[in-house]
Amino acid sequence: MATSIDATDRRILLALDEDPRMPVALLAQRLGLARGTVHARLERMKTGELLRPHSTRIRPQALGRIVAASVRAELDQHLITEAIEALKSIPEVLECFAPAGDDDLLLRVVATTPDDLYRVSEEIRLCPGIVRTSTSLFLREVIPYRVSGLLGSQSNG
Known part of the structure; x- marks a missing residue:
């Protein structure tokens, strides 16, 4: 809500x-x-x-963005700078990572509805340099973002 x-x-x-x-x-x-x-x-x-x-x-849910997803993107490597600049202009793109493996970029996105997620996914797909995308909807957050476990597991030696 x-x-x-x-x-x-x-x-x-x-x-x-x-x-x-x-x-x-x-x-x-x-x-x-x-x-x-x-x-x-x-x-x-x-x-x-x-x-x-x-x-x-x-x-994001407090702003009506109740749908969350990850979008994997494959790039034309010659246009990576242009792709990243275009992705920065999409407000629903919360984070963007360059992972190891088959995907060139991994994005965390939000939307208001599944139809709105389709719109966001299309905006991403139409960015210069993006060749292909794949979207995975997050059904539920089961472990919220945290770092406390990392802080507790560090040794002092």
């Missing part, structure tokens, strides 16, 4: 996307807002599940 955000919320979230560790006081100063306003809005966003737990990163 999409959460309603206004222009002020959007400005706060965009600033935090650039620097997720920005202190509330600096964020308020940079945006020309009262510190109390920024603090109250961040608290509302956290309790309203707009933000990921213990994070300043927004949850």
